Amino acid sequence: MPLSVYNWVIVQFWESIVRKILFASSEVHPLIKTGGLADVSASLPLALSQMQQDIRIIMPAYRATLQQLGECPLIATVKLEGYHQPVHILQAQLPDSDVAVLLVDSPEHFDRDGGPYCDTQGGDWADNAARFALFCRAVVAVATNQAGLDWQPDVVHCNDWQTGLIPALLSLERPRPATVFTIHNMAYQGLFSREVFEMLDLPEALWQIEGIEFYGMMSFMKGGLVYADHITSVSPTYAQEICHYEYGYGLEGLLALRSEQSRLSGIVNGIDTQEWNPQTDKFIGHHYSIKNLRPKSLNKKALQQHFFLPESAETLMFGMISRLVSQKGVDLTIDAIHRLLAEGKDIQLVCLGSGEAGFEQDLRVLRARFPDRVGIQFGYDEALAHKIEAGVDAFLMPSRFEPCGLNQMYSLRYGTLPVVRNTGGLADTVVDASEENRKQMLATGFKFTKPTVEDLYDTLLTVNELFSHPRLWRRMMLTAMVQDFSWINSAQAYLHLYQQLVDNS
Ligand code: ADP
Ligand code: GLC
Secondary structure, three states, X not given: OOOOHHHHHHHHHHHOOOOEEEEEOOOEOOOEXXXXXXXXXXXXXXXXXXXXXXXXXXXXXXXXXXXXXXXXXXXXXXXXXXXXXXXXXXXXXXXXXXXXXXXXXXXXXXXXXXXXXEOOOOOEOOOHHHHHHHHHHHXXXXXXXXXXXXXXXXXXXXXXXXXXXXXXXXXXXOOOXXXXXXXXXXXXXXXXXXXHHHHOOOOHHHOOOOOOEEOOEXXXXXXXXXXXXXXXXXXXXXXXXXOOHHHHOOOHHHHHHHHHOOOEEEOOOOOOOOOOOOOOXXXXXXOOOOOOOOHHHHHHHHHHXXXXXXXXXXXXXXXXXXXXXXXXXXXXXXXXXXXXXXXXXXXEEEEEEEEOHHHHHHHHHHHHHOOOOEEEEEOOOHHHHHXXXXXXXXXXXXXXXXXXXXXXXXXXXXXXXXXXXXXXXHXXXXXXXXXXXXXXXXXXXXXXXXXXHHHHHHHHHHHHHHHOOXXXXXXXXXXXXXXXXXXXXXXXXXXXXXXXXXXXX
């Protein structure tokens, strides 16, 4: 996307102040992914690198990642506290970019089948605490130049609980880089017992209420929240929500305090606008744009064929691509869609997801009851995710909470109107189709407030009604498609933050 003159001037400014940034994450697309964290851990570093920042990603060398990358040169060997084997640091590049990726190679911890956090049966790895403590220690060694890379970051940017011990361990080092800890999801905190803490041989100084101790347990997440120089979350609304009981998982008091101290802020995620672009998307059969929307209906037809559903342009087609967990309101979707179908509404639902067995079973039951209305594919399928975004008319994201959410932004870019609960990043990125918003050409989707089947069902009736007015629907599609979700503004916000932290250190 061409830069406006204003943005161009700002980018030039940031380019003149080059920072060294070490970006630590447990998943990075396309090297390993379970959710949006992976997307952000690739697209944000890429955006920062395009602003000429000296950024290096650091992540575990999982078996699947090494298989994808092939042979990677060894650039350092480090001996870490509490571990007998030396750990290797390998060097690679983020595919299709020149962003450097450092891989923490410890075969005992990462060379195995299964996912980054779970085994092939879906259960958490029993040694997750040891795996990510080792990762954190390796990051600290790189960040303090103990790995001998001759490259010392000004800022270490950590993401989610798997990296929480980095700010904690770095707080004991002098000199040390500034630390930023980004919360992508408060629901996963990395809680382990005191015995595990002892087994990991972590400094006793960290075991305190104003440390990583949390009701007698060790909390990796708290390591980030207490010790990072600054905390961000992935949308302004979520950054406020987590300061309250309902969203804070017992850490709301600490978060409220850090917010009062101006140490917590919300920066909304951007998306990779190259990868998610209906004009060039390599996974979809028919490219389209605001100037030529027509091919979108061909993608819809192809999707109906894929799921063996009747081909009908007039049928309102809903899509869902999601981890099948309670956060995403999957149960609300199933029940509300069931109600609409039982009433004979002319709708279809296609769903791509994986997760809890109970939700998979409920979806199977829905499909069995309405086989010509419901299509489901379980598992992870990048190409199909793009085809669904391009093919369906409306996207369902009735999340109970949503720190940011990326799929609603992908949907908007594809002229696929999102139906969202008014929470977190969904609240910040979607404009409701109220009459007033529609009149002012601001509306981009549909919002509801209470996480109940009733509220979602009522909203879906509104969606159905609006879909029967093609002119109004098309107008909303066009408004949605011209929204700017590129990283430019948010990457600048991160740079500004890094700058402040370095100046104050
Ligand atoms: P979260 O990280 O909470 O799962 P996000 O909306 O931030 O939610 O990001 C989810 C990301 O994972 C999106 O890129 C989405 O397309 C992708 N995704 C989720 N489930 C699947 C799946 N089954 N197949 C392919 N992509 C998926
Ligand atoms: C988490 C959140 C999601 C967010 C993503 C990337 O997985 O659940 O809302 O978009 O992280 O920040």
